[in-house]
Amino acid sequence: MTDTSDPTAIAVFGATGRMGQALVRVIRAEPRARLAAALVRGGSPSAGRAVPDVEASAREGDAGRYADRLDAAPAALIEFAGPDGFDAALELAVRHGSAFVSGSTGLSRSQLDALDAAAARIPVLWSANFSLGIAVLTELVRDAAAALADWDCEIVEAHHRHKRDAPSGTALALGRAAAEGRGVAFESVAAAASRSGERRDGEIGFAVVRGGDVVGEHSVCLLGAGERIELAHRATDRDIFARGAVRAALWLAGRAPGRYALQDLFAR
Numbered sequence: 001m002t003d004t005s006d007p008t009a010i011a012v013f014g015a016t017g018r019m020g021q022a023l024v025r026v027i028r029a030e031p032r033a034r035l036a037a038a039l040v041r042g043g044s045p046s047a048g049r050a051v052p053d054v055e056a057s058a059r060e061g062d063a064g065r066y067a068d069r070l071d072a073a074p075a076a077l078i079e080f081a082g083p084d085g086f087d088a089a090l091e092l093a094v095r096h097g098s099a100f101v102s103g104s105t106g107l108s109r110s111q112l113d114a115l116d117a118a119a120a121r122i123p124v125l126w127s128a129n130f131s132l133g134i135a136v137l138t139e140l141v142r143d144a145a146a147a148l149a150d151w152d153c154e155i156v157e158a159h160h161r162h163k164r165d166a167p168s169g170t171a172l173a174l175g176r177a178a179a180e181g182r183g184v185a186f187e188s189v190a191a192a193a194s195r196s197g198e199r200r201d202g203e204i205g206f207a208v209v210r211g212g213d214v215v216g217e218h219s220v221c222l223l224g225a226g227e228r229i230e231l232a233h234r235a236t237d238r239d240i241f242a243r244g245a246v247r248a249a250l251w252l253a254g255r256a257p258g259r260y261a262l263q264d265l266f267a268r
């Protein structure tokens, strides 16, 4: 949808975070994009400092320095600032009429409602996981859970020690896909990660591992009598999420207001 002759101006909100830094790196390496702004929290000591990578900063239109305000409307704004930063990022995108790409997980019901409301004014795309591998895994899980509807389904996820929400947004999304495949409401079958006692029939369970620098691992186990299937995905490099989000921003910029999904990028 974007003009291929001019790089698409993309702002990154939460630019000093783990994902923010990956996004900056990926945008600067992408010829179809330029880093329109590297946004940090108001009053952050990083504001005004140079965004690392002097060579890239010399590129025409590159933001060069972290900023705590947005002076010109970017074609797209990407945020991975978590629930604490989400509201401010969405407000900024709506105010500037920018396409909004969000990867924050652990969002509240009211934040998800705000996303839907914003979709009446700007194009928005939220995903719990921007990796292509997880997009394919989700479809495999939906099909396998449907084919083996009476097998037990358990989802195990591992992440680095700083992750705040649990189970991960991706684990929940995989659970939803399994429930959809079985034609049941996710809320009625999802078990708490801290459950005790005997397993209920049809339950979808979650187990959480936190530690070290694990980027993200998800295993969906389908357990029958005498056999089991494990569908697994391991992310070893945070840039896969950043590449997916930048690809989504390039695709979303200039589209009509509405709520879009990552799968829309791959729709044939």
Ligand SMILES: NC(=O)c1ccc[n+]([C@@H]2O[C@H](COP(=O)([O-])OP(=O)(O)OC[C@H]3O[C@@H](n4cnc5c(N)ncnc54)[C@H](OP(=O)(O)O)[C@@H]3O)[C@@H](O)[C@H]2O)c1
Pocket (backbone or CB within 6 Å): 013, 014, 015, 016, 017, 018, 019, 020, 039, 040, 041, 042, 044, 080, 081, 082, 083, 084, 085, 086, 088, 102, 103, 104, 105, 106, 127, 128, 129, 130, 131, 241
């Ligand atoms: N969808 C996916 O594919 C995917 C993949 C990986 C991670 N994630 C999610 O992305 C989010 C961020 O993860 P992370 O590991 O990058 O976290 P992180 O390292 O803690 O980074 C968060 C960034 O957001 C900034 N921020 C928070 N509140 C803000 C506010 N009100 N205004 C401006 N900036 C604000 C933080 O700034 P300060 O340092 O000033 O607080 C920090 O730079 C999490 O929700 C995580 O689960 C999603």
